[in-house]
Amino acid sequence: MVQRGPGSDLRDTRALLTRTPVVAAIALTYVAILHYAYVEYVVPAYAYLQYDYRTPDPLGYGVAVVLVVALAVLLPRRLTHPSHFIVWVLFVIAIVPSLLVPQWATALSRAEALELTLWVGACFGLVAVLGTRQALREFVPRWPLPTDTFWLLIAGIFVVLNLYAVLTVGVNLSPPALDDVYGVRGEFNEEAALSPALGYAIPLLRSVINPAMIVRGLWERRPLWLLAGVLGQVYLYAAQGAKSAIFSPLVIGAAFLLLRRRRAMAGSLPLLGVSGLAVALMALDWLRSSEHLTLLITRRTLITPGLVTTGYVQVFDDAPKAQLGHSVLEPFVRYPYQAEPPDLVGARFFGNPTTHANTGWLGDGFANFGYPGMIGASLILVLVLWMIDDAAKGLPFGFACLFLLHPALALSESAILTTILTHGVFSAIVLLALAPRTGWTRDGPVIGHDPTPAAVPDERKTWRLIS
Numbered sequence: 001m002v003q004r005g006p007g008s009d010l011r012d013t014r015a016l017l018t019r020t021p022v023v024a025a026i027a028l029t030y031v032a033i034l035h036y037a038y039v040e041y042v043v044p045a046y047a048y049l050q051y052d053y054r055t056p057d058p059l060g061y062g063v064a065v066v067l068v069v070a071l072a073v074l075l076p077r078r079l080t081h082p083s084h085f086i087v088w089v090l091f092v093i094a095i096v097p098s099l100l101v102p103q104w105a106t107a108l109s110r111a112e113a114l115e116l117t118l119w120v121g122a123c124f125g126l127v128a129v130l131g132t133r134q135a136l137r138e139f140v141p142r143w144p145l146p147t148d149t150f151w152l153l154i155a156g157i158f159v160v161l162n163l164y165a166v167l168t169v170g171v172n173l174s175p176p177a178l179d180d181v182y183g184v185r186g187e188f189n190e191e192a193a194l195s196p197a198l199g200y201a202i203p204l205l206r207s208v209i210n211p212a213m214i215v216r217g218l219w220e221r222r223p224l225w226l227l228a229g230v231l232g233q234v235y236l237y238a239a240q241g242a243k244s245a246i247f248s249p250l251v252i253g254a255a256f257l258l259l260r261r262r263r264a265m266a267g268s269l270p271l272l273g274v275s276g277l278a279v280a281l282m283a284l285d286w287l288r289s290s291e292h293l294t295l296l297i298t299r300r301t302l303i304t305p306g307l308v309t310t311g312y313v314q315v316f317d318d319a320p321k322a323q324l325g326h327s328v329l330e331p332f333v334r335y336p337y338q339a340e341p342p343d344l345v346g347a348r349f350f351g352n353p354t355t356h357a358n359t360g361w362l363g364d365g366f367a368n369f370g371y372p373g374m375i376g377a378s379l380i381l382v383l384v385l386w387m388i389d390d391a392a393k394g395l396p397f398g399f400a401c402l403f404l405l406h407p408a409l410a411l412s413e414s415a416i417l418t419t420i421l422t423h424g425v426f427s428a429i430v431l432l433a434l435a436p437r438t439g440w441t442r443d444g445p446v447i448g449h450d451p452t453p454a455a456v457p458d459e460r461k462t463w464r465l466i467s
Contacts, residue, residue: 017266018077026268027072030096030275031065037278038104038303041285041294049350050307051299056103060114064099067121071095072271074128078264081447082392083132083385085259085401086408088270094360094412095124097306107310107349116313119371123362123378131385140390140433147439151216154431158209161201162232165239168195172238200422206236206245207406207424208431214249215402218256219440243300248406255405259398264445278302305360305412311349312341312363322368327417341367364415377416384416384425389447391429394437397445403435404428 016022043053056064075091076084098120102113145153210232217226230249237246258269281293316322325335337344339353341364346355359367365377392400410423420426 017268017272020073023072023077023268024069026272026275027069028065030092030271031068031100033275033278034096034100034302035104037282037294037298038101041282041291042299042303045291045295046299050105050107050311051303052106053104054106057110057114060110060117061103063114064103064117067099067117068096071121071124071128072268074125076132076267079267079401080264080397080445081132081134081389082397082400082404083134083389084267085270086385086388086404086411087128087132088267089405089408090127090360090412091124092271092274093301093409094305094362095120097303098309098362099306101303101306102310102313105307105310107307107314112313112317113310116310119374120309120362123374126375126378127381127385131382134386134389136386137390140387140429142391142393142433144394144437145434147436150434150436153434154209154212154216158205158213158228158232161205161209162235164201165198165205165235168198169239171235202236202240203423204427205232206240206242206248207410208427210236210245211248211252211406212403212431214252215256215399218253219260219396219399219402244406244409251409252402252405255402256398259401264397274302308345308357308359308413309363309366311345311357312359312367315345315348316341316367316370321370321373324368324417327415358413360412360414361416361419364418380416381411384420387429388425388432391432392447395432395435395447396440397447399440400432400447403432 017026038051039053042051045051047053071091075088079085079088099117102108102116108116144150210229213225213229213232215229216222217224217229233245233248236242254273258265258273278294278298281298285291285294320336322335322337322341323329323333325333326337326340339347342356342358343353345357345359345367347353350357361377361381362374365373365375367373369376388404392404407419407424407428410419410425414423
């Protein structure tokens with residue numbers, strides 16, 4: 001009788017999660033979970049905010065579900081590069097809702113909803129095929145710093161930016177409740193209008209520097225770094241009212257549990273994990289005779305991105321397009337509106353002029369140039385993914401993905417250029433290019449090729465090379 005090693009069951013499970021029928025089944029399960037949560041929880045509570053429901057058109061809904069399954073099967077089965085992890089994150093929290101919600105809500109006609117679904121599927125298919133297969137290599141320069149120098153740089157930026165924030169905004173000793181952050185946000189926006197640099201410093205702290213402190217604390221088992229990063233995010237939540245800051249330590253911690261493994265992770269695992277989380281939240285709500293957790297987390301994170309994309313199409317379909325006249329093309333293009341696209345959608349679609357309806361690269365692309373703008377924004381995203389993989393070559397896979405988690409989430413809810421310049425994508429790429437390629441205390445899969453023989457001092461601690 002053949003004896004099985006202690007890791008055999010884990011390897012069997014990992015192999016099972018990469019099989020096409022299993023990936024398809026997980027994708028269909030996710031569709032069913034989101035549909036149930038939308039109908040049973042979201043619609044009764046938020047129908048007045050465009051979260052209404054109609055019986056889906058069989059053709060349109062069938063196409064949407066087929067696209068969900070097809071894209072899930074098309075995505076990388078084993079995650080070996082940061083681009084693989086990022087496209088799975090975007091698929092789960094941005095693409096699936098943007099395929100399904102137009103079929104449920106009444107904001108678009110059935111024909112318009114089908115058209116949007118087809119464009120979303122085609123654009124993300126482009127990202128999934130090209131973005132995860134790096135066509136350009138060795139075009140991002142890398143200057144790895146010594147380990148101590150790199151982390152001293154991170155710590156220095158952390159101290160300087162937090163001092164600037166404290167001196168500019170002050171300290172709020174009474175953080176707002178999660179459902180009452182708008183007053184704090186209004187006060188922060190007034191401060192940012194007087195100090196424009198604040199609009200760059202705070203997102204850099206929230207999306208890159210504080211998470212980097214948390215990541216080192218987890219990855220290198222340094223509790224003081226972990227504590228500093230967590231306190232930094234709590235401070236930003238109290239000062240700015242950004243919910244992403246207060247939830248980020250939990251998100252990074254959950255991702256760490258998945259990414260700390262020594263072997264390549266199955267691509268469908270993020271989808272399976274988020275599906276399990278949504279079910280767990282509904283179960284907790286049922287036990288507590290409440291709907292709070294599902295409405296706060298599942299609605300906000302997994303459903304709202306699809307509704308906001310729908311809102312952008314409704315508002316800008318027959319209206320003049322923005323053509324980046326409020327952004328990088330402002331000197332060359334006459335912008336036809338008084339408010340920026342997120343505020344315009346907040347006023348016209350959600351009926352509240354104070355609502356800043358951020359959207360991802362697809363909705364923003366449509367607002368600027370219609371459906372061709374979605375393609376253009378997707379091609380920019382492909383280039384960004386190539387740059388990320390190039391900058392991260394030689395780093396532990398799990399560390400690079402954790403480092404990029406917040407910028408990846410920002411891609412799902414902010415314009416592509418804004419995410420690159422303001423929400424940390426460019427900064428994260430620069431820091432990854434500077435990160436040390438040796439001296440890591442936690443072994444695991446390494447992106448690309450081992451940079452130096454000295455990186456493998458002990459066969460028992462050898463980094464697994466992923467090419």
